[in-house]
Amino acid sequence: MLRKPKTITSNNRAPKTLKPQQARQLIRRFHVLQKNRKSLEQLLSEVKPGFDLETYLQSPEPAYTKQLKEYKYAKTPEIHHIDRKLLYAELIRTLAKVDAELQQRGGLHVYQMASTVGQKSERGGDSLKWLVTLYKRLGRTATRTLEIGSLSPTNAILTSGIFGEVTRIDLNSQHPQILQQDFMKRPLPLGKDEKFDLILCSLVLNFVPTPSGRGNMLRRMTEFLEPFQKEQKPSLFFVLPLPCVTNSRYFNKSLFANVMKSLGFEEIEYHEAKKVAYWLFDWHGRGKKIQYPSKSEVNPGKQRNNFYIDMN
Numbered sequence: 001m002l003r004k005p006k007t008i009t010s011n012n013r014a015p016k017t018l019k020p021q022q023a024r025q026l027i028r029r030f031h032v033l034q035k036n037r038k039s040l041e042q043l044l045s046e047v048k049p050g051f052d053l054e055t056y057l058q059s060p061e062p063a064y065t066k067q068l069k070e071y072k073y074a075k076t077p078e079i080h081h082i083d084r085k086l087l088y089a090e091l092i093r094t095l096a097k098v099d100a101e102l103q104q105r106g107g108l109h110v111y112q113m114a115s116t117v118g119q120k121s122e123r124g125g126d127s128l129k130w131l132v133t134l135y136k137r138l139g140r141t142a143t144r145t146l147e148i149g150s151l152s153p154t155n156a157i158l159t160s161g162i163f164g165e166v167t168r169i170d171l172n173s174q175h176p177q178i179l180q181q182d183f184m185k186r187p188l189p190l191g192k193d194e195k196f197d198l199i200l201c202s203l204v205l206n207f208v209p210t211p212s213g214r215g216n217m218l219r220r221m222t223e224f225l226e227p228f229q230k231e232q233k234p235s236l237f238f239v240l241p242l243p244c245v246t247n248s249r250y251f252n253k254s255l256f257a258n259v260m261k262s263l264g265f266e267e268i269e270y271h272e273a274k275k276v277a278y279w280l281f282d283w284h285g286r287g288k289k290i291q292y293p294s295k296s297e298v299n300p301g302k303q304r305n306n307f308y309i310d311m312n
């Protein structure tokens, strides 16, 4: 169980404590709502060409504001049916419901709280400990490290001292040492000095709501790696929930291996914990040309998830 952290972004909707089971349910619900939001954004831009969600939310219509205020999410999570038949007004109302539930559940702050509980219960501690042990075994060090999706600067990485200068970013910073920034909007490096020799990306890609968004995020990471290292190639420490590669209808470890090869990554080490999968990749600077098969069912069955990374 985790006590509510006192942070600069402390949120009065956050529960005081969260049990692992509650944390897992919350994480799942946040992922569903994020996905709903992305589908709504897509449909809204089809129904109303030029629609941009960020701009819209700066001065939304009264219908959105009214629904946002009045909607109370139910105990049994509402299933939002989002399809092309919906009219603009219905899409806006559904968007307001999704946003209202996200807000009432405490937003990113509570999602991060739930993720911290997950760190403890599902990984037996900080996932970076695995990396620290591995780096020590391989005799590696890094000089400049970028952590995408950082919950706390007081983890194994800070105490190990082998990752050099660490830049931490997150969509919602919970600490002054974490820069509040969307990695997808982080300005591209202008030169060597703004690149990194290690990127840490733990349980972030599964937060991205669309398969193509995940592909874009992986591709973008290569822009931040410095390919010309004398002694050691730049690396990526990467973590996904295990079911993304073991229980997806459309995805598995071998498809993931192809995605990474196509981007120029070589797998150095792989490890499975109770519920998460860890990888260390080195980056060779250039990928292999791979013809991606179109998305198809690789694991039929009812109890599967739909995780996929689209590189097309």
Ligand SMILES: C[S@@+](CC[C@H](N)C(=O)[O-])C[C@H]1O[C@@H](n2cnc3c(N)ncnc32)[C@H](O)[C@@H]1O
Pocket: 108, 112, 115, 116, 119, 127, 148, 149, 150, 151, 169, 170, 171, 172, 181, 182, 183, 184, 201, 202, 203, 204, 207, 208, 239
């Ligand atoms: C499940 S938490 C994982 C945190 C931590 N890395 C771990 O392994 O426990 C995912 C974090 O990624 C952050 N995140 C998601 N997308 C992001 C993006 N595009 N840029 C920066 N941070 C992002 C979220 O705000 C959240 O704090």
